[in-house]
Amino acid sequence: MNEPFDIDAYIGKVPNFPKEGILFYDISPILQHPPALAHVIQKIQHHYKDQPIDAIAGLEARGFYFAPALAIAMQKPFYPIRKAGKLPGKVDSQSYDLEYGSASIEMQPAPQLAGKRVLLLDDLIATGGTLQAAATLLQRQGATVEDLCGVIGLPFLNYQESLASFRIYTLINYDKENL
Numbered sequence: 811m812n813e814p815f816d817i818d819a820y821i822g823k824v825p826n827f828p829k830e831g832i833l834f835y836d837i838s839p840i841l842q843h844p845p846a847l848a849h850v851i852q853k854i855q856h857h858y859k860d861q862p863i864d865a866i867a868g869l870e871a872r873g874f875y876f877a878p879a880l881a882i883a884m885q886k887p888f889y890p891i892r893k894a895g896k897l898p899g900k901v902d903s904q905s906y907d908l909e910y911g912s913a914s915i916e917m918q919p920a921p922q923l924a925g926k927r928v929l930l931l932d933d934l935i936a937t938g939g940t941l942q943a944a945a946t947l948l949q950r951q952g953a954t955v956e957d958l959c960g961v962i963g964l965p966f967l968n969y970q971e972s973l974a975s976f977r978i979y980t981l982i983n984y985d986k987e988n989l
């Protein structure tokens with residue numbers, strides 16, 4: 811891998827979005843620069859190269875920007891976890907709180923994940939509520955979820971505490987900034 815690569819240069823910072831007082835980290839520029847997206851995927855792939863991972867799961871919507879690309883790179887099946895009401899047929903649901911609201915996510919039954927080691931990926935980890943809810947869904951299927959990955963981490967929102975039982979890997983972390 812070519813190091814160093816300044817991922818920060820490809821992350822927009824948008825004050826007061828989607829609510830007053832929130833500094834929004836926008837990963838869209840990563841997607842619009844193939845070397846940046848390739849770097850992100852390769853870096854995550856490299857981080858997990860010696861870990862026995864059977865499948866990748868990712869969160870709608872922004873987790874979907876990265877997780878299927880990682881699944882192709884790692885040659886593992888991908889399992890989508892979606893916002894409530896989007897997946898057809900029987901689903902399992904879990905609600906959770908966000909930095910700026912609350913929501914509910916769902917996944918389709920996946921009995922084939924029982925006993926499998928799943929890497930759960932999202933674009934950003936803030937309070938950790940989304941990944942905790944997603945891990946709960948996967949664990950209800952019998953999957954083992956030990957590893958969580960976010961392209962961005964906001965440790966000042968204390969995800970390390972809410973996700974204390976997991977290994978967490980983030981590519982870049984941001985401290986709290988004053989608006």
Ligand SMILES: O=P(O)(O)OC[C@H]1O[C@H](OP(=O)(O)OP(=O)(O)O)[C@H](O)[C@@H]1O
Binds near residue numbers: 869873935937941
């Ligand atoms: O660690 P948390 O406090 O749970 O926050 C992180 C989550 O918040 C954002 O998703 P959002 O719900 O805004 O939805 P989106 O991906 O559809 O934009 C982000 O993409 C993560 O999924």
Ligand SMILES: Nc1ncnc2[nH]cnc12
Binds near residue numbers: 832836
């Ligand atoms: N500050 C933030 N920027 C982008 N996505 C987020 N999801 C939760 N908090 C966020």
